[in-house]
Amino acid sequence: MKWKNLIKVAFKSIVKNKMRTLLTMLGIIIGVGAVIVMVAIGKGAEQRIQNQISSMGTNLIMVFPGSSQQRGVHMGSDQGVRLTLDDVEWLKKNSTLLEAISPMVRSDVQVIGGSGNWNSSVYGVSEGYLAIRDWKLSSGDFFTANDIRAQSKICVIGQTLVKNLFANEDPVGQQLRLRNVPFRVIGVLKERGQSAFGQDQDDVIIAPYSTVYYRLSGQPHIHQILARATSLNQMEQAQAEITSIMRESHKLAEGEDADFTVRNQTDIASTAQETTRVLTILLASIASISLLVGGIGIMNIMLVSVTERTHEIGIRMAVGARSRDILVQFLIEAIVLSLSGGLIGVMIGFGATYIVHLATDWNTVIAMENVLLSFGFAGAVGVFFGYYPARKAAALNPIEALRYE
Amino acid sequence: MNSKEAVIRTEGVTKIYDSGEVQVEALKGIDLAIKPGELLAIMGASGSGKSTMLNILGCLDYPSRGDYFLDGIHVNDLDRDQLADIRNRKIGFVFQGFNLLARTSAFENVELPLLYTRNVPNQDINLLTRQALERVGLKDRAHHYPNQLSGGQQQRVAIARALVNQPAIILADEPTGNLDTRTSIEIMATFQELNRQGITIILVTHEHDIADYCRRVIEFRDGLIIRDQEVAQPRDASRDLETGQLQTSGLGERS
Ligand SMILES: Nc1ncnc2c1ncn2[C@@H]1O[C@H](COP(=O)(O)OP(=O)(O)O)[C@@H](O)[C@H]1O
Ligand SMILES: [Mg+2]
Numbered sequence: 141m142k143w144k145n146l147i148k149v150a151f152k153s154i155v156k157n158k159m160r161t162l163l164t165m166l167g168i169i170i171g172v173g174a175v176i177v178m179v180a181i182g183k184g185a186e187q188r189i190q191n192q193i194s195s196m197g198t199n200l201i202m203v204f205p206g207s208s209q210q211r212g213v214h215m216g217s218d219q220g221v222r223l224t225l226d227d228v229e230w231l232k233k234n235s236t237l238l239e240a241i242s243p244m245v246r247s248d249v250q251v252i253g254g255s256g257n258w259n260s261s262v263y264g265v266s267e268g269y270l271a272i273r274d275w276k277l278s279s280g281d282f283f284t285a286n287d288i289r290a291q292s293k294i295c296v297i298g299q300t301l302v303k304n305l306f307a308n309e310d311p312v313g314q315q316l317r318l319r320n321v322p323f324r325v326i327g328v329l330k331e332r333g334q335s336a337f338g339q340d341q342d343d344v345i346i347a348p349y350s351t352v353y354y355r356l357s358g359q360p361h362i363h364q365i366l367a368r369a370t371s372l373n374q375m376e377q378a379q380a381e382i383t384s385i386m387r388e389s390h391k392l393a394e395g396e397d398a399d400f401t402v403r404n405q406t407d408i409a410s411t412a413q414e415t416t417r418v419l420t421i422l423l424a425s426i427a428s429i430s431l432l433v434g435g436i437g438i439m440n441i442m443l444v445s446v447t448e449r450t451h452e453i454g455i456r457m458a459v460g461a462r463s464r465d466i467l468v469q470f471l472i473e474a475i476v477l478s479l480s481g482g483l484i485g486v487m488i489g490f491g492a493t494y495i496v497h498l499a500t501d502w503n504t505v506i507a508m509e510n511v512l513l514s515f516g517f518a519g520a521v522g523v524f525f526g527y528y529p530a531r532k533a534a535a536l537n538p539i540e541a542l543r544y545e
Numbered sequence: 546m547n548s549k550e551a552v553i554r555t556e557g558v559t560k561i562y563d564s565g566e567v568q569v570e571a572l573k574g575i576d577l578a579i580k581p582g583e584l585l586a587i588m589g590a591s592g593s594g595k596s597t598m599l600n601i602l603g604c605l606d607y608p609s610r611g612d613y614f615l616d617g618i619h620v621n622d623l624d625r626d627q628l629a630d631i632r633n634r635k636i637g638f639v640f641q642g643f644n645l646l647a648r649t650s651a652f653e654n655v656e657l658p659l660l661y662t663r664n665v666p667n668q669d670i671n672l673l674t675r676q677a678l679e680r681v682g683l684k685d686r687a688h689h690y691p692n693q694l695s696g697g698q699q700q701r702v703a704i705a706r707a708l709v710n711q712p713a714i715i716l717a718d719e720p721t722g723n724l725d726t727r728t729s730i731e732i733m734a735t736f737q738e739l740n741r742q743g744i745t746i747i748l749v750t751h752e753h754d755i756a757d758y759c760r761r762v763i764e765f766r767d768g769l770i771i772r773d774q775e776v777a778q779p780r781d782a783s784r785d786l787e788t789g790q791l792q793t794s795g796l797g798e799r800s
Contacts, residue, residue, distance in 0.1 A: 145660040156648050455644050458605060459658040459706065460633020462626045538605050542644065 150472035164441045165481035167434025168518050172485025174427035175514040180493040182420025184503035189413045199372045200405040203365040207397050222399045223362050230389040237370055237378040240268030244364040245352045253316035254305030262345040264352025272368040280312040280327030288348040296327040298342035375404055435521035442529035453533050454541030467534035474526020482518030486511055552745055553579040558611035560597050571597040573768035584740040586756035587749045589765030595749045596718055603636050603716045604628040633661050637707025639717035643699045645691045652687040655705045677705040697728035717748040721755055733758040734782035758782050
């Protein structure tokens with residue numbers, strides 16, 4: 141039998157049984173759609189982090205308290221904390237590969253001022269902070285070394301605070317009370333968006349570290365030291381230099397474990413990226429399972445349909461269909477069903493991804509290779525799960541099939 | 546019997562159905578020769594082996610023992626695919642229950658065998674299908690579905706399907722079993738017409754009225770042929786339809 145005729149026969153049978161067709165395709169539609177949405181969400185998260193790495197300025201180096209063996213120790217960890225302002229001074233004095241160094245003291249505060257109050261974090265840093273973070277002001281000024289020496293009660297605020305406290309007025313020059321200490325707003329930061337870890341980077345108040353350290357924090361240590369390497373090419377040397385200066389500062393003996401961790405922004409971002417990649421894989425696997433279930437659905441309905449169509453198969457055989465003709469007809473039906481299901485699934489996946497994007501504002505990325513992959517997978521599912529029922533149909537004995545009612 | 550002339554020849558054909566515990570010997574050694582152009586009725590009580598015989602003649606099944614020659618081909622030696630090709634090209638089937646594909650137009654039902662024939666151009670498929678429908682007088686019903694046709698019309702569609710590949714032989718298993726008297730005779734008129742055009746027709750029936758239209762009648766009992774008779778003057782179905790003589794006198798008179 142000619143291929144054209146076989147395809148014609150298969151299509152006729154698909155069109156003739158719309159309900160069965162729809163039911164068969166449903167699993168594949170949902171499976172392919174789910175894979176596309178899930179992967180788009182995961183890829184979107186990955187891409188957002190990618191963008192963050194490039195926007196963050198890659199010559200940022202951070203020093204955290206705690207040894208590197210204690211993975212996942214970040215700011216705010218109080219265990220064995222041993223970062224002090226002396227360390228910062230020591231680094232400033234001895235480093236050769238760093239162009240700016242800043243301590244960071246963080247404190248969560250309630251902010252009162254403008255049109256209400258807001259819970260945020262105040263970061264105490266030095267005047268070089270903006271250069272280190274590669275950040276700019278949208279208005280006003282940043283504080284200076286003099287302000288740090290004088291422990292001035294001034295601050296610069298992020299866009300989230302502007303939105304929540306100063307929706308209708310210029311915040312520059314206004315007063316804010318941080319834990320009841322009055323601060324004057326002298327500048328506003330440009331919008332930064334979410335960090336690699338999903339934090340709102342605009343929900344910040346930046347103030348001289350001395351002011352935060354002595355007037356707000358109440359803790360005799362600093363949470364982080366930030367530094368900017370002079371050259372991107374010398375990141376590793378700069379990190380090595382920091383390590384050796386810090387060991388000196390902490391008077392660590394040769395071979396003793398460091399009680400601090402030096403990392404650059406890329407290390408951290410790639411950790412985050414690794415995490416989201418795992419998330420993507422997880423999402424994709426869950427969605428693939430639904431694709432697999434869709435395939436089993438095809439097999440299920442094809443098997444029922446072989447039984448239901450036994451008489452039809454008998455008629456076809458009686459008028460001269462070979463076993464192979466029946467096999468191919470059923471296989472083509474399965475493949476056409478799964479491919480059209482795949483196609484509809486792709487379209488629904490695109491639509492659903494867009495809706496998710498609109499509803500959640502998440503970044504989503506539809507990668508063509510994934511679309512083709514899930515589409516191809518749908519076809520393979522059709523062949524794989526269509527083969528057994530098709531074989532069963534082809535192996536029928538014509539007389540018994542004819543007698544079957 | 547002149548074996549050279551015979552289009553169908555069986556020698557000692559037996560068929561044993563073996564369903565594990567029970568063995569049924571449905572045919573117990575059938576020797577039969579049928580010449581081209583015959584119109585033959587196979588009669589016999591239910592269970593006497595008529596359908597079994599027809600299935601073997603139609604290459605739907607293999608004999609358990611004995612030889613079957615169709616057009617000189619030793620059918621026993623053929624594989625499943627070769628049998629399918631013979632069914633496709635040489636044989637047309639007509640069944641008691643019509644066996645049309647549901648939700649499929651008359652046209653599509655009739656063209657079905659051609660779809661399984663290698664090397665038929667598409668325009669020929671169309672032409673042959675239309676010609677076959679015309680031969681059974683259903684040209685204007687081509688796009689009707691089986692459930693929109695009467696029983697007689699459905700059986701005509703089935704006959705057109707049997708005809709479409711211009712087979713040498715038509716095998717019909719109780720083709721009038723589901724039809725009323727008048728329609729049955731109409732179907733017989735069609736068969737007689739096709740037979741006059743040269744097609745060999747073998748039909749199974751248990752009604753003498755129907756067998757009366759055939760030129761040769763054989764009778765089965767318990768898997769054996771117990772009677773094989775030429776009929777000198779078979780009835781003419783189209784004349785019976787014209788004269789309205791639908792009730793044949795023979796009913797019940799003969800055993
Ligand atoms: N597939 C089968 N399996 C077992 N026995 C069968 C089968 N087909 C027919 N038979 C038996 O073979 C005998 C002949 O059947 P069949 O050829 O259908 O008779 P008829 O058509 O003359 O009524 C019957 O006894 C029937 O029960
Ligand atoms: Mg029978």
